[in-house]
Amino acid sequence: MRIRRPSHRNSHTFLVHVFGRGLDGDRYVVERFRSQPDGQIDPIEAGQPTSRKGGRRLRRTVVSAGEVKKMQPERDEIIICTALDLKASGVQLWGCAASGIAAMRYAR
DSSP states (O other): OOOOOOOOTTOOOEEEEEETTOSOSSEEEEEEEEEOTTSOEEEOOOOSBOSTTOOBOOOOEEEEHHHHHHOOOOTTEEEEEEESSSTTOEEEEEEHHHHTTTOOOOOO
16 A cells, blocks of 8 residues: 655745856746646647737747746746857756656655
8 A cells, every 4th residue: 555645735846957058148038838747748828819810829938037037837837948149058947746856756
């Protein structure tokens, strides 16, 4: 019999992955994704039409480095912030459930 431990819902644990030169830039493009229980990762859409044809696509959000430092993902959210002025630089913020930090593993 396995006993399930309660998860701490008020915990603010998340994984930060810094790539390239990190937060050395001034402006960052923010993309948000949600991880599903089956392992799929889906983009979180802005839901607003951006073309005359009425098609929907992800809206680019541009924020400053100070706002990126204040961001915290939800448990199942992944936030990717890529610098506009530095090539391949930025930060990824992975929520606890999305990164697998809180995954319970039982060895047999």
